[in-house]
Amino acid sequence: MKNIILSCFAVVALGLSYFYEVKPAEANPETQNFTFENASLIPFAPDGNHNTNPFEKAANTLTYKDSLFYKYYSQNFAVKLEYNEDKELLETVNEWIGTPYRSGSASKRGTDCSGFVTSIYKEVYGINLSRSSRSMFQDVKRIKKDSVQTGDLVFFRRSPKQPIYHVGIYLKNGKFVHSATNGGVMISSLKQAYYQRNYYAAGRVN
Structure with missing residues (x-):
């Protein structure tokens, strides 16, 4: 008798299985595994525009190693980086910091301002610039001060009637790197x- 009842239940259960389909539970996005190395640390702008500076060449997604790299140089240069700056530029500039000033030279044994800039552009970008700051100004497209970006050049002169006498490479936050007569290659502020x-x-x- 007991076996007959159990058999009836089994038949009923089998019949019901044809009318009901149990869907597998959908994965909860909040519980899915997240790999930090593949995460984008910098969100894109809402309008989809990307940085137009040709000298900022970092990938759109950053690894954890990338974030450590930018954090190091941000602290070392005392600037707030956006994590999209050219890595090679930052590394190369760092290698030149502390190089003594030497007029007419362009090596890590000593360099003047234009020698430093031409060396950086040649080493990082493969671009040959004019040797003097005055002639170098002819190689660039003039931009507004509030539009300056990492890798752009900044020029100085002592009065409107005097020619350009000094040049440096802009970094971030009003900071630029240059070879100064009183200290060699260093980072200074345009606010000084x-x-x-x-x-x-x-x-x-260009």
Whole structure:
């Protein structure tokens, strides 16, 4: 008798299985595994526009190693990086920091301002610039001060009637790197009284 009842239940259950389909539980996006190395640390702009600076060549997605790289240089240069700056530029500039000033030279044993800039552009971008700051100004497209980006050049002159006498490479947050007569290759601020007073123009290499 008991076997007959159990058999009836089995038949009923089998019949019901034809009328009901149990769907597998859908994966919860909040519980899915997330790989940090594949995460984009910098969201794209809402309008989809990307950085137009040709000298900022970082990939759209950054690994954890990338984030450590930019964090290191952000602290080392005392600037707030956006994690899209050219890595080779940052590394190369860092290698030149502390190089003594030497007029007419362009090596890590000593360099003047234009020698430093031409060396960086040749090493990082493969671009040959004119050797003097005055002639170098002819190689660039003049841009507004509030539009200057990493890798752009900044030029200085002592008065409107005097020619350009100094050039540096812009980094971020009003900071630029240059070879100064009183300290060699260093990072300075455009907000410093001396550079603010003598600032002339910014330019982008075409």
